Amino acid sequence: MSGDRDSGERSEQARPESTVHEWGPLIGELARRKELALGMGGADRVERQHSLGKLTVRERLEILVDPGTWVEYGLLADHMDAGLGDRYLAADGAVTGVGQIDGRLVAIAAYDFTVMAGSMGRVGEDKIKRLRAHALDKRMPMVWLLDSAGARIQATSGSSFAGAGDLFREQVAMSGVVPMVAAMLGHCAAGTAYIPGLADFVPMVKGTSSMALGGRHLVKAAVGEDVTEDEMGGSGVHTKISGVADLEVADDRECLETVRRYLSFFPSHNREAPPVRASDDPVDRRVEELYDIVPTAPRRAYDVRKVVTAIVDDGDVLWMKPAWAKNLVTGLARIGGAPIGVVANQPMVLGGALDVNAADKAARFVWLCDAFNIPLVFLHDVPGFIVGSAVEKQGIIRHGAKMLFAVSEATVPKISVVMRKSYGAGYFVMNGLAYEADYIVAWPTAEIAVMGPDGAVAIIHRRTLEAVPVEEQAQRRLELAEEIRANIDPYVAAGHAQLDDVIDPADTRAAIARGLEVSAAKRVERPWRKHGVLPV
Amino acid sequence: MPSVHEVRAEITASVWKVVVEEGQMIAEGDEIVILESMKMEIPVITEVPGVVRELHVEPAQTVQEGDLIALIDES
Numbered sequence: 001m002s003g004d005r006d007s008g009e010r011s012e013q014a015r016p017e018s019t020v021h022e023w024g025p026l027i028g029e030l031a032r033r034k035e036l037a038l039g040m041g042g043a044d045r046v047e048r049q050h051s052l053g054k055l056t057v058r059e060r061l062e063i064l065v066d067p068g069t070w071v072e073y074g075l076l077a078d079h080m081d082a083g084l085g086d087r088y089l090a091a092d093g094a095v096t097g098v099g100q101i102d103g104r105l106v107a108i109a110a111y112d113f114t115v116m117a118g119s120m121g122r123v124g125e126d127k128i129k130r131l132r133a134h135a136l137d138k139r140m141p142m143v144w145l146l147d148s149a150g151a152r153i154q155a156t157s158g159s160s161f162a163g164a165g166d167l168f169r170e171q172v173a174m175s176g177v178v179p180m181v182a183a184m185l186g187h188c189a190a191g192t193a194y195i196p197g198l199a200d201f202v203p204m205v206k207g208t209s210s211m212a213l214g215g216r217h218l219v220k221a222a223v224g225e226d227v228t229e230d231e232m233g234g235s236g237v238h239t240k241i242s243g244v245a246d247l248e249v250a251d252d253r254e255c256l257e258t259v260r261r262y263l264s265f266f267p268s269h270n271r272e273a274p275p276v277r278a279s280d281d282p283v284d285r286r287v288e289e290l291y292d293i294v295p296t297a298p299r300r301a302y303d304v305r306k307v308v309t310a311i312v313d314d315g316d317v318l319w320m321k322p323a324w325a326k327n328l329v330t331g332l333a334r335i336g337g338a339p340i341g342v343v344a345n346q347p348m349v350l351g352g353a354l355d356v357n358a359a360d361k362a363a364r365f366v367w368l369c370d371a372f373n374i375p376l377v378f379l380h381d382v383p384g385f386i387v388g389s390a391v392e393k394q395g396i397i398r399h400g401a402k403m404l405f406a407v408s409e410a411t412v413p414k415i416s417v418v419m420r421k422s423y424g425a426g427y428f429v430m431n432g433l434a435y436e437a438d439y440i441v442a443w444p445t446a447e448i449a450v451m452g453p454d455g456a457v458a459i460i461h462r463r464t465l466e467a468v469p470v471e472e473q474a475q476r477r478l479e480l481a482e483e484i485r486a487n488i489d490p491y492v493a494a495g496h497a498q499l500d501d502v503i504d505p506a507d508t509r510a511a512i513a514r515g516l517e518v519s520a521a522k523r524v525e526r527p528w529r530k531h532g533v534l535p536v
Numbered sequence: 537m538p539s540v541h542e543v544r545a546e547i548t549a550s551v552w553k554v555v556v557e558e559g560q561m562i563a564e565g566d567e568i569v570i571l572e573s574m575k576m577e578i579p580v581i582t583e584v585p586g587v588v589r590e591l592h593v594e595p596a597q598t599v600q601e602g603d604l605i606a607l608i609d610e611s
Contacts, residue, residue, distance in 0.1 A: 299577045350547050351576025383574040388548060390601060452575045 037075050037090045041114030049114050053208050054186060055252040057095050057112040060145055063256040064108065065099030072097040073134075074127040081122065089115050093148075094124030096131045098140070101260050104268055104275075107135035110145035113186050118148030120191055125167065132170050139269035141179040143259060144195050147186030150215060167191075171198040176371035179266045183255050184245065187229045189215030200368055201320075202245040203258045204235035211238065211245075243324040243357060261318060265332040265339040266372050274374050279337035281313045283513035290505040296445050298420055301347045305329055307379060307419070308342050311509045317342070320365055325357035330365040332374070335513050341369035344379035345430070347420075354385045354426055359399040362429070363406035370410035375516055378437075380418040382426035383452060401535035403429040409532065411436075413519035415512050418442035418490070418499070423451050433498050438522060439515030441501045443508075446490040448498075453481040453488065460484075541584045541608040545599040549573030554595060556606075560588045568606050569593060586610040 040046055040056055049056050055063075061070060073096045079089045093115035098107050109128040111118035135142040174180060175198065182196035184204040193211040196202040204211075212219070212233035219225050219232065230236070238245035249255045267274050289310045294302055309315045312333035319331045327350040331342050343362055345352035354362075369376050385391070385400055407414075407429055416437045422430060427448055431437050442448070449456070457465070457480045468476045493499045503511050549571035556568055564585045571578040589607040593599060 299575065301577055301579055347576065348579065351574045351578045353547070353574040353576070383576055386547065386574065390548065454575050 033076055036088070040090050040112055041116070045114035053251070054113070054147065054205075056114060057110045057145065057147070060110060060185065060252060060256055061095065061099070061108070063253055064101065064143070064145070064259060065106075066101060066103065069100035070097055071099065073130060074123075077123045077127060079121050079123055089121065091115070092121045092124035092127065093118050093152075094120075094127050096127045098131075098134065101263055102275075104263075105138070105140040106263065107131045107140055107142045108145065109142070111148035111186075111192070113147040113149075116152065118186065118192075119152035120148060120150065121152045129166065129170070132167070132174065135178050136170075136174050139178055139271070141181065141263055141266065141268060142174065143181045143183065143263075144199065145183050145185055145256075146188045146192050146195060146211075147209075148188055148192040150188065150190040150192050168194055168198060171195065175200075176270060176367075178269045179263060179372060181259050181262060183259050184209035184211060184235075185252055185255060187215070189213070189218070189229075193233070197244065201259075201262050202238075203247045203249050203255050203262075204238060204245045205252060205255050206235045206248050206250060208252075210234045239321070240323045243321060243361065246320050248323065258318075262332070265318065265334075265374065270371055270373070272373070274339040274372065276337045276339075277334070279313045279334065283336040284510040286506040287311055287509050288506045290508065294419060294445070294505065298445070298447065301351070303348050304344045304346045304352075304379065304381065308333065308344055311335075311512065312340070312342070313337065321361050325355070325361040327352055327355065328358035328362055330361060335377075335509065335516065338516065339374050340377050340512075340516070341365060341374045342377050342379065343430070345382040345426075347381050350386070351383055352381050352421075353383050354400070354403075354429070355391060356394045356396055356399040359385075359396075359403040359429070363399075363402040366403075366406040366410050370406075370412050373412055375413040375415065375519070376410060376431070377512055378414070378416045378431040380416060380422040380427065380430045380446075381420045382423065382430055383421050384424040384426040398535050400425060400429065405532065405535055407431050407435050411522065411524040411526075413438050413516055413522050415515040415519070416440040417503075417508055417512065418446040418448055419505070420445045420447065421452065422446065422448045424449075436524065438519035439500055439511070441503045441511050441515075442490040442493065442499050443505045444490060444502060446493075446499075446502070447485070447488045448490070448493050449484075449488040453484040456484050457481045539610050540589065541582070541586065541610045542604060543568055543580060543582055543606040543608060545571065545580065545601055545603045545605055547571070547573050547578065548600050549578060549598070551593045551595050551597045551599060552577060554591060554593065556588050556591070558588050558591055562586060562588060562608070571599065580605055582606075582608055584608055584610040 046056055075091055077092045079092050093112045095110045095112055098105055109131050180199040181201045182199035187210045189212050193213055196211055210229040210233040216229055235248040239248040249258055287310050293306045308317055312335055317331040317333045327346050329344050329346050333340055333342055414431050414437050416431045433440050457477055461480050465473055490502050494502050551569055552572040553570040562582055565581050567579045567581055569580050586608045589609045591606050592604045
């Protein structure tokens with residue numbers, strides 16, 4: 001790699017007048033080195049990457065970043081590890097730089113699986129550390145494209161492990177300051193599994209990506225379990241069962257396009273407002289479809305996603321964790337072109353009742369939106385938290401408290417629409433009036449109460465019912481329930497001015513837009529503290 | 537390869553209505569039974585199309601989370 005002196009001497013003979021300014025060979029050597037680095041792990045490895053159904057790191061960047069905006073850092077990096085001999089590792093397996101997405105700067109760290117399985121080497125990690133600092137100092141989102149086998153344990157630097165781990169601590173410091181996205185594009189174990197664990201948004205490619213604290217071979221050795229990467233930590237596991245990932249996508253292209261779409265809802269950092277885009281969808285559009293979507297019979301189920309889609313701009317919603325804790329839906333959307341985070345109970349699943357995972361999903365989504373100044377819209381149709389010994393063993397009080405905590409803590413504008421039931425603590429965690437709801441409205445079908453009429457009868461009138469002959473009990477129970485129902489009618493709450501308005505469901509979009517408009521300048525001061533003690 | 541798909545209860549509930557019969561053709565997303573819990577009607581749907589091979593519940597019966605409701609021959 002010492003340069004080609006011979007060709008330089010030859011051209012000196014041909015053009016003797018340029019002996020003092022002979023740039024040709026120097027430029028040629030530079031170009032050769034850059035071309036070598038851009039060739040990644042070599043033609044064989046690139047072909048292998050494609051045969052696995054994956055794009056190369058360079059192809060991924062082309063999709064992710066606006067054309068012509070990529071500024072690379074450390075293209076000419078190599079492993080610099082004597083233990084690896086004269087083997088060349090392009091960019092040390094980690095492509096880093098700054099590019100634009102929709103005209104806004106984003107720091108990107110992309111592991112290159114064609115270079116020693118994308119393993120984390122010292123130089124590559126130094127490069128990514130520099131990008132993390134860049135993202136934080138210049139306040140721009142950080143995106144990781146993960147396709148890495150984890151730590152490069154062949155490296156001779158094993159004995160320096162005691163000093164490692166700065167990547168996770170720094171990521172924690174970045175959390176809530178700049179958006180962080182970890183796109184799962186390959187099988188990632190250990191080190192590269194905690195990066196998504198600490199990121200805000202984690203899309204996973206179906207079939208080709210996975211994440212697990214221990215890779216397949218380590219798991220076999222350590223606990224004797226024989227599983228594939230996909231069985232252990234594939235998108236099926238993490239988007240449907242564990243809730244660690246947000247979204248399952250079909251391939252690399254969809255994954256990268258989803259990252260662009262996700263970031264379109266977010267400001268570059270937490271001191272900036274989310275980007276507003278022009279919209280032709282009138283904010284006062286009447287949503288008469290809701291009459292067909294939502295049954296007036298309070299026990300009848302429906303798909304609340306149709307309600308959300310009908311209300312927001314152009315029916316465009318990016319659902320977060322849609323296949324996990326489906327009894328509550330969370331999504332990013334816009335009204336009047338401005339981003340909002342929607343939290344809605346889903347009567348179609350578990351009757352919309354809240355369980356540990358739904359509370360967990362909601363709390364995290366509320367923290368995400370609050371961190372980045374995205375107003376929250378809550379659509380209530382909730383019979384409460386599930387009760388019973390099963391959920392107590394799962395720690396429903398702890399998880400319910402987490403959702404209470406997140407909603408109480410959030411200082412972004414918070415709008416509530418009580419569509420039908422909103423009972424007990426379910427009403428509180430869905431941003432009831434007492435939770436600094438900035439505008440709270442209800443449909444004529446709303447029922448806000450400590451519990452539903454049927455449950456209330458069973459508790460309040462237990463003795464009365466026991467005194468009635470058995471054959472008359474059912475009828476008496478219905479009558480008593482109706483008496484209670486009369487008191488939980490929305491006009492009682494409106495009469496106490498505990499609702500700001502009762503609205504025609506078709507005016508829901510307009511009501512939310514009004515609520516957001518009058519709350520836009522919201523500022524809330526809290527007593528100073530280091531941080532609360534989070535009930536997680 | 538056709539396979540047998542299990543439909544299980546997601547919540548402790550009582551069975552309110554059985555919507556299908558054994559041997560009936562069903563499409564993905566069709567209701568199999570409607571449970572009642574938390575004062576709500578909770579439809580239990582099939583995630584696969586096929587034929588109802590066996591029904592394991594009847595009206596008024598109580599089911600626990602995870603109990604088998606039906607077996608579907610996936611087609």
